[in-house]
Amino acid sequence: xxxxxxxxxxxxxxxxxxxxxxxxxxxxxxxxxxxxxxxxxxxxxxxxxxxxxxxxxxxxxxxxxxxxxxxxxxxxxxxxxxxxxxxxxxxxxxxxxxxxxxxxxxxxxxxxxxxxxxxxxxxxxxxxxxxxxxxxxxxxxxxxxxxxxxxxxxxxxxxxxxxxxxxxxxxxxxxxxxxxxxxxxxxxxxxxxxxxxxxxxxxxxxxxxxxxxxxxxxxxxxxxxxxxxxxxxxxxxxxxxxxxxxxxxxxxxxxxxxxxxxxxxxxxxxxxxxxxxxxxxxxxxxxxxxxxx
Amino acid sequence: xxxxxxxxxxxxxxxxxxxxxxxxxxxxxxxxxxxxxxxxxxxxxxxxxxxxxxxxxxxxxxxxxxxxxxxxxxxxxxxxxxxxxxxxxxxxxxxxxxxxxxxxxxxxxxxxxxxxxxxxxxxxxxxxxxxxxxxxxxxxxxxxxxxxxxxxxxxxxxxxxxxxxxxxxxxxxxxxxxxxxxxxxxxxxxxxxxxxxxxxxxxxxxxxxxxxxxxxxxxxxxxxxxxxxxxxxxxxxxxxxxxxxxxxxxxxxxxxxxxxxxxxxxxxxxxxxxxxxxxxxxx
Numbered sequence: 001x002x003x004x005x006x007x008x009x010x011x012x013x014x015x016x017x018x019x020x021x022x023x024x025x026x027x028x029x030x031x032x033x034x035x036x037x038x039x040x041x042x043x044x045x046x047x048x049x050x051x052x053x054x055x056x057x058x059x060x061x062x063x064x065x066x067x068x069x070x071x072x073x074x075x076x077x078x079x080x081x082x083x084x085x086x087x088x089x090x091x092x093x094x095x096x097x098x099x100x101x102x103x104x105x106x107x108x109x110x111x112x113x114x115x116x117x118x119x120x121x122x123x124x125x126x127x128x129x130x131x132x133x134x135x136x137x138x139x140x141x142x143x144x145x146x147x148x149x150x151x152x153x154x155x156x157x158x159x160x161x162x163x164x165x166x167x168x169x170x171x172x173x174x175x176x177x178x179x180x181x182x183x184x185x186x187x188x189x190x191x192x193x194x195x196x197x198x199x200x201x202x203x204x205x206x207x208x209x210x211x212x213x214x215x216x217x218x219x220x221x222x223x224x225x226x227x228x229x230x231x232x233x234x235x236x237x238x239x240x241x242x243x244x245x246x247x248x249x250x251x252x253x254x255x256x257x258x259x260x261x262x263x264x265x266x267x268x269x270x271x272x273x274x275x276x277x278x279x280x281x282x283x284x285x286x287x288x289x290x291x292x293x
Numbered sequence: 294x295x296x297x298x299x300x301x302x303x304x305x306x307x308x309x310x311x312x313x314x315x316x317x318x319x320x321x322x323x324x325x326x327x328x329x330x331x332x333x334x335x336x337x338x339x340x341x342x343x344x345x346x347x348x349x350x351x352x353x354x355x356x357x358x359x360x361x362x363x364x365x366x367x368x369x370x371x372x373x374x375x376x377x378x379x380x381x382x383x384x385x386x387x388x389x390x391x392x393x394x395x396x397x398x399x400x401x402x403x404x405x406x407x408x409x410x411x412x413x414x415x416x417x418x419x420x421x422x423x424x425x426x427x428x429x430x431x432x433x434x435x436x437x438x439x440x441x442x443x444x445x446x447x448x449x450x451x452x453x454x455x456x457x458x459x460x461x462x463x464x465x466x467x468x469x470x471x472x473x474x475x476x477x478x479x480x481x482x483x484x485x486x487x488x489x490x491x492x493x494x495x496x497x498x499x500x501x502x503x504x505x506x507x508x509x510x511x512x513x514x515x516x517x518x519x520x521x522x523x524x525x526x527x528x529x530x531x532x533x534x535x536x537x538x539x540x541x542x543x544x545x546x547x548x549x550x551x552x553x554x555x556x557x558x559x560x561x562x563x564x565x566x567x568x569x570x571x572x573x574x575x576x
Contacts, residue, residue, distance in 0.1 A: 016475035023386055026378025030451070031399045033444045037406060037414050102307035109304065119308050122315045128565035129318070129558060130505020132532045136539070136554045140321045161314060168311070194300035222407025225507035225532070229539050249409050249508075256413055256512070266417075269410045280405040284398070 038273070045270030048263055053077035053271075057237055058251055064260040074264050078271070080237045084152065084245035088231060089221060091156035091241065096163035097213055103164075104171025105197060120172070127165035134158045135226030143230060150244040155231030159220045166219060170212025174205045207286050214283035222276050224249035248272050322558055325551035332545060337552060343518040343534075345546050352549035354556055359520045360528035361557070364435055364510060365503040367524075368442035372499060376447050377492075380454035385480060388459065397455070404448035412512030415441040420513070429525040433515035436524045441509050450499035457491030457575070458484060491575040497568035504561045507532040531557040 052075065059067075059076030067074045103119070110116035138158035147153055182204060186196045202209070224247075227233075232244040233254060239245075246254075249272060255265035329337055329352060340353025379400060387393040419440065420432030429436070461484050469479045485492070515527025516537055529537070531553050539550050 012475050012478070016477040019477040019480075020386065023378045023381045026375055027382040027396060030375045030379045030447055031396065031403075034399055034403050034406075036418065037410070040414060040418050041410070099307050099310055102304050103311055106304035106308040116308070119311050122311050124569060125562055125565065126311070126315060126318075128501055128505075128561055130507065130532055130561055132505065132507045132535050133318075133322070133554050133558050136325070136535065136551055137318050137321055139539070140325055140551075141317070161318075164311070164314070192295075192297050194296040197300060218405060222409065224407070224409040225536055228536060232540075249407060252409050252413065253508075256409075256416070265413060269413050273406055273410050276407055277402055277405050280402065284401070 041266060041270040041273060044263075045266035045268075048073055048267035049271065053267060054082065055079055058235060058246070058254070058264075059261075060235070061258050061260050064258070064264065068260055068263070074261065076264075078248055078251050078268050080235065080246045081248040081251035081268070083237050083239065084231065084234070084250070085221065085247040087152050087239055087241070087245060088156040088159055088227070088247060089217065091152070092159035092163055092220060093213075093217070095156075095160040096167060096216070100164050100167025100216075101171050101202075101209065104168040105175060105201065107168065108172045108175040123165045123168045126161070127169065130225075131158075131162055131223055132225040132229070134161045135229035137161065138226065138230045147242045149242075150230060150232035151242050152231055152238075152245040153241045155227045155245070155247070156241075158226035158230050159223065162220050162223065162226070163216045166216040167212055170215065171209060174208030174212065175201060177208065178204055207289070211283045211287040214279055214286065218276050218279040218283065221279070222249055222272060224253055228253065318558075322551060322555040325548060326555045328545060328548035329552040337549070338556070341520055345538075350545050352546070354531070354549075354553050356518055356520045357529055357531040357534050357553055358556065358560075360435070360514065361504055361530040361532070361560070363521055363528070364439045364442060364514065364530055365500055367435065367439035368446060368503045369496060369500050371439060371443035372447050372450055373496060375443070376450035376454055376496070376499070379447070379451045380458055380492075381480065383451070384455040384458035385484065386476075397452070400448045400451050403444065404452075406445075408445070408506060408508040409512075411441050411445055412509035415509060415513050423525075431515070431527075433513060434525045434527050435514065435521045438510045438514040438530075441513055442503050442506055445506060445509060446499040446503050449502055450495050453495035453498065454488075454492050457488045457495065460491075461487050490571050494568045494571035494575065497564060497571065501561050501565040501568060504564060505532055505557065507536050511536045531560075 050073075054077055056075070056077040057080040058078060059074055063076065064074045103123075107116045107120050107123075111120075135158050138154045138161070142154035142157050143150055178201065182200060183196065186200050191200070227247050227250050231247060231250065233246045233250040234244045235246070248268060252265055252268045252272065255261035255268060333340070333352060337353055338358070339355055340351070341355035341359070342351045342353045343356060344351040379396065383393045383397050383400075387396075415437060420437055422432075423429050423437055424432040465483050465487060466479050469483045474482065510530050511533035514529060514533055516529050516533065517527040518529050518534065519527075521528035535550050535554055535557075538546070542550055
C-alpha cells in the first residue's frame with residue numbers, strides 16, 4: 001500500500017482566511033440597512049419635528065400643498081394618531097396583559113398535561129398568523145357585528161389577538177427560568193398555591209414579565225395592516241371606542257398616499273421608529289439588568 | 294371556595310380563551326370564505342382571474358399565491374447568505390465578545406423597525422436606486438419587495454441560527470481541531486453538519502414570516518393582479534391584495550378576499566408547523 005502525503009496546509013490556511021473575511025463582510029452587509037434607514041429618516045425627518053408635531057392633528061392636503069409650495073414646513077402634526085394609538089394600545093393591553101400572564105402561568109404550571117401542551121401549540125400557531133388576517137377577524141367579529149362600522153374597539157381587538165401569544169410565550173419562558181428550589185421552599189413552609197403564585201412566582205420573575213410586555217407593546221405599536229381593516233383612521237382626535245380613530249402608523253399610510261405630505265411622512269416614520277426602537281432597547285436593558293436571583 | 298381553587302379556576306379559564314380564539318379564527322375564516330368557494334369551487338385556487346366588475350365578477354387566487362411564493366422565496370434566497378455569515382460571526386468567530394454582542398443588538402434592532410417604515414424607506418431610498426441601475430423603469434416589482442423582505446427577515450433567521458450554532462458541543466469542535474483541521478474546516482465538517490436541521494428550521498421560520506408580511510410589500514410590489522412576469526415585473530401578494538382592496542369590498546369580493554386570507558393562514562400555519570417540528574426534533 002502506498003500513501004502519499006501532500007502538504008497543502010498553505011492552501012488550506014488561505015481558504016480559511018478568506019472564509020473569515022467572507023463572514024465579516026456578510027455581517028457588515030447585514031447591519032448596513034439599519035444605519036441607512038436610521039440615517040435616512042433622521043436627516044429627512046427631523047425638520048418637521050417640533051411642538052406642533054405632537055399637539056396638532058394632521059393637516060388636510062390643501063394646507064399641506066400651500067405650505068409645500070411656499071417652501072415652509074407643513075403645519076399640523078400627528079396628534080390624532082398619537083391619541084388613537086394610545087387608546088387602542090391601552091385597550092389591547094387591558095385585555096391581553098392579564099389574560100396572557102394567566103394563560104402563560106397556566107401552561108407553565110400544567111406543562112405535563114396534554115391539554116396545556118395543546119394550548120401551547122395553539123399559542124405558537126397564533127403567533128405565526130399574519131397580522132393582516134387578525135385584521136380580517138376583528139373586522140368580521142367587531143366591525144360587522146358589534147360596532148357596525150369601523151371602530152377603535154375593532155382595532156384593539158386585532159391588537160389584543162396579536163399581543164396575547166407574545167405575552168403567553170414570554171411568561172412561560174420566564175417562569176421556566178425560576179429555580180425549582182424557590183417553589184419547593186415556599187411549599188415546604190406550607191404556602192398555599194395561590195400565594196405562591198402571587199407572592200413568589202410573579203415578583204421573582206417581574207423583570208422578565210415586564211420585558212415580555214414591553215416587547216409585545218413595541219411590536220403592536222408599529223402595526224398597520226390590521227388597523228387599516230378595523231380602525232380605518234380619522235382626521236379628528238377622538239376617544240370614542242365605537243368610532244373610527246387614527247393611529248401613528250395609519251397616518252404614515254395616509255401621508256404616504258398623499259404626494260403633498262411627503263415631508264411629514266419622513267417625520268412620522270422617524271418618530272415611530274425611534275419610539276418603537278427605544279421601547280425595544282428599554283425592554284432588553286430591563287432583561288439584562290435583572291437576571292433572576 | 295378557597296383562594297387556591299379560585300386561582301386555579303382563573304388560570305384555567307384564561308387558557309380557555311386561547312382555545313376559543315383559535316377556534317373562532319378558523320371558523321370565521323372558513324365561514325367568510327364559503328360564498329367564494331361555493332361560487333367558484335376549486336377554480337378559486339387555480340384561476341388567476343380577478344375581475345370585480347359587477348355582473349361578470351370572477352375571482353381566483355392563483356396570481357396572489359404565485360406573488361406570495363415568489364417574493365418570499367426570493368427574499369429567503371437573498372437572506373440566506375446574510376443570515377448565515379452573521380450567525381457564524383455571532384456564534385462562532387466572535388463568540389462571547391463585545392463586538393458580537395453589539396452585532397446581535399443591531400440585528401435585533403432590524404427586527405424592531407415597523408413594516409410600514411421599511412416600506413416607506415424602500416419606496417423613497419431603495420426604489421430610486423433600482424431605477425438608476427436601469428433594471429426597472431418604475432422601481433416597483435417583485436425584486437424590490439423581496440429585497441426589503443429579505444432585510445426584514447434576516448434578524449429572525451440570524452438569531453435562531455446563532456442560537457443553534459452556539460449549541461454545538463465544544464468537544465466535537467475540539468476533536469476536529471486536535472486532528473489539525475482549520476477553522477473553516479471545523480465549521481463545514483463539524484458545526485454545520487451537526488446544526489444542519491436547526492439552521493434549516495430557522496430559515497423555514499423566516500420564510501413563514503415573509504409569507505405574511507403586508508405593508509412593506511404592499512408599498513413596493515406594484516399592485517398588479519397578475520402572475521408576475523419577471524423579476525422586475527409588478528405583482529401582488531395575498532397579504533397585499535387584502536390590504537389594498539378589503540376596505541372597498543363587499544359581497545362576493547369580500548368573501549373572495551377572506552378566502553385569500555384563509556389560504557394565506559393555511560400556508561403560513563403549514564410552513565411554521567414544519568419549522569417548529571424540525572426545531573423540536575433537533576432539541
